Amino acid sequence: MRMALALLLFFSPAAALAEALITTLSSHRVLITSNYTGTSIAVFGAVERDAQTVARATGYDVVVTVRGPRQSIVVREKERRGLVWLNREQQKFPDAPSYLSVFTSRPLDEIASEPARLRQKIGVNAIVHAADFTNDRGTADEPFREALYRLKSRDGLYFEKERGVTFLTPNIFTAQVPVPASAPTGTYDVEVALLAETVVLARSHTNFELVKIGFEQQVGEAARDASLTYGLATALIALGFGWLASTIFRRD
Amino acid sequence: MQIYLPIAEMSVSVLMILGLGAAVGFISGLFGIGGGFLMTPLLIFLGIPPAVAVATQSAQIVASSTTSVLSALRRNALDLRLGGMLVAGGFVGSTLGVWFFAAARRAGQLDLVIVVSYVTLFSVVGSLMMKESISEFWMKRRGGTPLPPRQGGQHAPYLLWPLRMRFPRSQLYVSVIPILGLSLFVGFAGALLGIGGGFIMVPALLYIFRIPTSVVVGTSQFQIVCTTLVALVLHAVANQAVDIVLAILLIVGGVFGAQFGARAGRNLRAELFRFLLAILLLAVGLRFALELVMRPNEPFSITIQETRT
Structure with a gap:
């Protein structure tokens, strides 16, 4: 693994940006066999600075966001009608991730302000409350977004882990991404964002696959x-x- | 020990599923019912997707009912002629039930239809049996002879309708219209609720047609095997929701449970048998009634319509 990292660092092109982000995963293909009880993927990353850029005084922040295969989900709310409780209102989430986890190097509110997090879709809350996540009905859709987050996190499928990203050196970091057995098969996108002083400096995308x-x-x-x-x-x-x-x- | 279920796409404890199969199999063997109305909610409670739960437990019902039918056949406790009539009516009822299921789902109130049907069916059938078994019990204590064995020619008027047919094994000579009507209704309810319908069939054969208890269980199980086999194959083709690994685990647990259940059932006095079945039905009915009227802990629920891989 360390060898691979070293190679990545060596061959990465000198970016136009001041900082470049290089990431890799411990595995790109997880095989499901009869004794499969979930898995854990390690994310490795390195921050590369070009010669002109000086080290930032505050250090870097990293946010890792993992999204599972997309699902079409309907959330329904029960309401009392006379004696009985019935499903009344419903809200459709046509393109919600089946699995969503976010790992950060520090508590989210220290990394970026709330408006910035919403704008950059950093954190489960920001993703769930994004305008394009479901059809917006003013404030009526809020309880349904909250309910989706609550019910998914009850099954261990949506979660956030503050300090889930560890810096091994000031420029090299790692994160463990647990995937429960109930998460569906398919492609999982891993997005890594590099921040410093609440500004996003670089993003990188990679993915892994869960196959039977x-x-x-x-x-x-x-x-x-x-x-x-x-x-x-x-x-x-x-x-x-x-x-x-x-x-x-x-x-x- | 955990095992991964390839269709349900989740891992479960082997021992827990075996135990669940054995427990439901015991009740199934004891009362001559399929046990689907117990198994389906339990599997869903374990986190298995509802479609997979409904489809897969039908395999377990087939297995445990086959065992009962074969042993009933050996004890000559099965009326094949009556069973055949019940199966014929049941198929028509199932088709209508599947159609109604789809209509209720389009209207978005399938949950409500299912819960209300469960509550109505279970409380009506359960309280009728409860009343009957208690009055029988008191009459016996006072030394009276309860429920004298049916005499030839002593029939309710609707049994004397045209198209009468002889069922020697059940000591019955009745019109086929009420029999087909009953099996039609059971098939309809069964398809709608994802159950075999034994819990309606058994009391109906006992009380409406006054068929000897020894023949009722075997005949009802025969009807269940036939309709559930069709349901199992239809579920596999239409929904691709039958999990063969889960099915085998449930079956292995279930066949053992059903054996002990059937043996326990043979030593049970008839009125106690009915009393226990009544309690079971009332308990399940009450559980669904509470679900309907109690403030839910979580008013929201999610339904996954499709996963794009």
């Missing part, structure tokens, strides 16, 4: 591509087990 392999992959494919055979096979297995049990436990 072996038996899990075959089952998934069979269920999708040969659904009738798959259904009949399951039915046959169920009948077989039922017959087997009645033979084993036969008393007469």
Whole structure:
């Protein structure tokens, strides 16, 4: 890993910007097998400064944002009508990430002001409250955004970790990104933002993929591509087990 | 020990699923019902997506009911002729139920339809059975003979409608119209609620048709196997929501549970059997009624319509 980092540092082109950000992941492909119980991906990064730029007195801040495959989600609210509680209002989130985690090197409010965070989409709150996250209905959509965040974080799928990014040296940092087993398969985007004195200096994007392999992959494919055979096979297995049990436990 | 479910796309504890299968299988074997109305909410509570829960537990119902049907067949406690009629009506009812399910979903009130149906069905069927079993119990204590065995020709008027058919094993000679009507209704409710409908079928056969208790369980299980097999294949084709790993775990737990349940059921006195089933139904009905009228802890709920990978 250290070797890879060194190579990255060496070959990165001299950027026009004062600071350049170089990032890599411990793995770009996570394989799901039968004993999969979630995973953890390490993000490594280095800040490269060109010769003219002097070190910043305040040091750097890093924000890592990981977004899972997109989902179309409907949030519904129950209201009392007479005796019973019914689903009344609903709000659709057509393009919400299935998984969303944010890791920062310091508490968010020390890194940037609230308006700046909203503008730059830094932090789960800023992303969930972004104007383009769902159709804006003035203040009516607020409780639904809050509810989405609350319900997703209850399942461990939306979360924030202040001080989740550690600087190993003033220019090299790392972060651990836990992904629970309930997070769906697909592509996960990793966005790293470099800040100093509340200003974003650089951003970099990379991604990793969560894929099923072996038996899990075959089952998934069979269920999708040969659904009738798959259904009949399951039915046959169920009948077989039922017959087997009645033979084993036969008393007469 | 954790295992990853390839269709549900999550990992679960093997022991917990085996235990769940055994517990529901026990109740299923005891009362001659499918147990789907218990299994589906429990699986959803464990975090399994509702579509996968409904589809997969039907595999477990097939397995445990097959065991019951085969052992009933050996004990000659199964009326194949009556079972065949019930299956025929049940298929028509299921088709209507699937259609109504889609209509309620389009209207956005599927949850409400399901909860209200559960509450109504369970409290009506449960309290009828409760009343019956308690009055039977008191009559027995006073030394009276409760519910004399049905005599030939002693029938309610609707059983004497045209198209009468003989069911020797059930000691029955009745019109097929009420039988088809019952199975139509059970098929409809079953498809709508994702259940086999044994808990409606068993009391109806017992009280409306006065079929001997020994034949009721086997015949009801036969009808459940047939309709659930169709439902399982339809779920696999239409929703691709059957998780074979979860199904096998539930089945293995379930077949053991069902064996012990069936054995316990044979030693149970008939009125106690009905009393216990009534309590079970009332408890589930009450749980759904509370869900309907209590202030929810979390008024919001999320539904994932689609994941783009």
